[in-house]
Amino acid sequence: MGSSRSDYWNPFVETLPRQKLRRIQIRNFRKIFSYAKEHSALYGEKYRGIDPGDVKSVEDIRRIPIVDKEDLRGAQDGREPFPFGNLLGVPPGEISTFRQTSGTTGTPVYVPESWESWQWRVEVWCHILWMAGFRETDRVFIPFGYNVYVAFWEGHYAAEKLGCTVIPGGALDTKGRLNKIREVKATALLNTPTYGLHLAETARSMGLSSREMGIRRILCAGEPLPDATRKRLEESWAAEVYDHIGGTEPCAWAAMCGERKGLHIMEPFFLVEILDMETLSREVNEGELGIAVVTPLGRRSFPLIRFNTKDVVRKGKGDCACGRTSMMIQGVVGRADDLRKIRGVLFTPVSVEEVLREEFPQVTEYEIIVQRRGIMDEISLKAELREEMGDSVLKDLVKRISERLKMKTNLRFLVAPVKPGALPRYTLKSKRFRDLREMRGGEAE
Amino acid sequence: MSGKNTRLLTEMDARIKGIENLAGELKDLGKGIPVIEKNARCILSFVFALKFGISDVVDLETGGDNQWEKQ
Numbered sequence: 001m002g003s004s005r006s007d008y009w010n011p012f013v014e015t016l017p018r019q020k021l022r023r024i025q026i027r028n029f030r031k032i033f034s035y036a037k038e039h040s041a042l043y044g045e046k047y048r049g050i051d052p053g054d055v056k057s058v059e060d061i062r063r064i065p066i067v068d069k070e071d072l073r074g075a076q077d078g079r080e081p082f083p084f085g086n087l088l089g090v091p092p093g094e095i096s097t098f099r100q101t102s103g104t105t106g107t108p109v110y111v112p113e114s115w116e117s118w119q120w121r122v123e124v125w126c127h128i129l130w131m132a133g134f135r136e137t138d139r140v141f142i143p144f145g146y147n148v149y150v151a152f153w154e155g156h157y158a159a160e161k162l163g164c165t166v167i168p169g170g171a172l173d174t175k176g177r178l179n180k181i182r183e184v185k186a187t188a189l190l191n192t193p194t195y196g197l198h199l200a201e202t203a204r205s206m207g208l209s210s211r212e213m214g215i216r217r218i219l220c221a222g223e224p225l226p227d228a229t230r231k232r233l234e235e236s237w238a239a240e241v242y243d244h245i246g247g248t249e250p251c252a253w254a255a256m257c258g259e260r261k262g263l264h265i266m267e268p269f270f271l272v273e274i275l276d277m278e279t280l281s282r283e284v285n286e287g288e289l290g291i292a293v294v295t296p297l298g299r300r301s302f303p304l305i306r307f308n309t310k311d312v313v314r315k316g317k318g319d320c321a322c323g324r325t326s327m328m329i330q331g332v333v334g335r336a337d338d339l340r341k342i343r344g345v346l347f348t349p350v351s352v353e354e355v356l357r358e359e360f361p362q363v364t365e366y367e368i369i370v371q372r373r374g375i376m377d378e379i380s381l382k383a384e385l386r387e388e389m390g391d392s393v394l395k396d397l398v399k400r401i402s403e404r405l406k407m408k409t410n411l412r413f414l415v416a417p418v419k420p421g422a423l424p425r426y427t428l429k430s431k432r433f434r435d436l437r438e439m440r441g442g443e444a445e
Numbered sequence: 446m447s448g449k450n451t452r453l454l455t456e457m458d459a460r461i462k463g464i465e466n467l468a469g470e471l472k473d474l475g476k477g478i479p480v481i482e483k484n485a486r487c488i489l490s491f492v493f494a495l496k497f498g499i500s501d502v503v504d505l506e507t508g509g510d511n512q513w514e515k516q
Contacts, residue, residue, distance in 0.1 A: 010498045012454060024501045027510070116490040123494040268501065298497055 009130035028297035036303035041086035042075040068308040083110040099150040114301035125158030128255040132242040136163035141186035143177040145170030151221035192222040194430040200236035211238040228358030257322040271295040310336040349433040365423040371436040380414040458503040
């Protein structure tokens with residue numbers, strides 16, 4: 001072991017040879033699969049005829065049908081015990097709390113947690129925070145009212161368990177939060193990338209420098225974090241910025257270590273398969289894009305078996321300099337729901353974010369709109385400027401943005417600059433992409 | 446894994462299982478007494494997390510199989 005033991009939350013598991021990790025995963029998969037079949041009506045029905053004793057390898061696991069969000073919705077759908085329905089894996093009296101999905105793609109899914117299952121999630125987050133360098137000496141400010149959304153609750157509980165001092169920042173506006181960060185001398189933040197940038201922008205408008213506020217590290221949640229945005233956040237705050245990926249249903253399942261070169265899958269808490277996007281039947285190769293299918297291996301109150309997260313990720317190597325042996329992903333490309341064919345070209349909104357955040361600091365916010373004009377798709381970008389600028393400078397900027405986007409996406413964008421403050425700011429999930437083609441009346445006038 | 450680590454893990458695993466047994470017994474003894482039942486349940490939840498991180502590794506080395514306590 002090249003590093004010291006205290007570099008890892010659990011030095012035994014995090015440096016275990018891969019074959020051994022795999023064996024633990026398969027054994028725990030068998031246990032949770034058996035448990036789910038026995039205790040949850042959804043799985044009892046769906047997996048009737050599959051004997052858990054026959055699950056002895058990853059190939060066996062791959063033959064088990066995948067579960068997606070529609071299955072979860074169908075299993076709840078007003079059924080008793082309300083609102084968890086056929087998904088519940090423990091008696092209702094065991095439930096300590098529940099969280100729910102944001103409902104961006106349909107009816108929210110209600111995710112019940114027993115104390116045990118909640119602590120299991122918190123334990124996963126302890127690994128994540130420790131990997132990102134959070135320690136007992138940190139004062140962690142969380143600038144949100146968390147409501148029923150899970151990530152910040154997990155971060156809150158895990159930071160407490162680590163021994164950090166946690167300051168919840170709900171019930172304040174953005175200026176109030178900035179003042180609180182200064183008042184308590186916070187050293188770390190948990191926030192969405194969008195809100196991290198907005199906080200820095202607001203600080204500037206207050207005549208403050210976010211770089212001088214003493215924030216040393218930021219863990220982002222809730223949205224994809226392309227490298228360009230991560231770097232812009234690092235510059236804005238003079239802090240190390242870390243990414244993770246997860247969701248309300250499966251929990252956070254991959255996160256960055258101090259190397260910040262890709263994300264470690266949180267093995268052996270999860271079995272994560274990165275499968276080809278067309279058939280979801282083949283594990284992709286290193287460097288290839290795939291969809292993450294995730295099985296949390298220790299959540300009994302809400303068992304999930306081979307859950308299709310619809311997260312599109314690029315599979316990475318497993319040889320990180322930090323010494324952890326877990327499988328890695330190079331990065332998160334976006335959601336399968338957000339992948340669109342526009343004029344025959346496969347497009348993901350993250351590609352626009354990469355260009356704007358990396359090359360155009362003059363643009364603080366943006367919005368992408370796709371609509372149909374006659375028989376043609378049209379894609380436009382509203383680019384909000386940091387400050388007003390003269391006509392010729394503006395014209396040149398629009399031209400350069402348009403050229404760079406064409407090179408990056410192979411699509412010709414109509415770029416429309418808008419005044420500072422014209423676009424909405426989001427605290428939680430930002431909504432910067434609208435495909436009006438799917439809506440009735442979505443054609444351009 | 447070095448012999449030293451294996452010995453350490455085995456020792457820790459024994460303590461984890463010891464705590465699990467004691468907490469389970471306490472929960473049974475205090476059946477119907479909220480202060481005992483609820484706190485014992487919390488202890489068992491932390492034990493569950495420790496079994497994931499420690500006992501699973503030991504069982505792999507020793508051929509054992511850490512069983513899940515019934516909810």
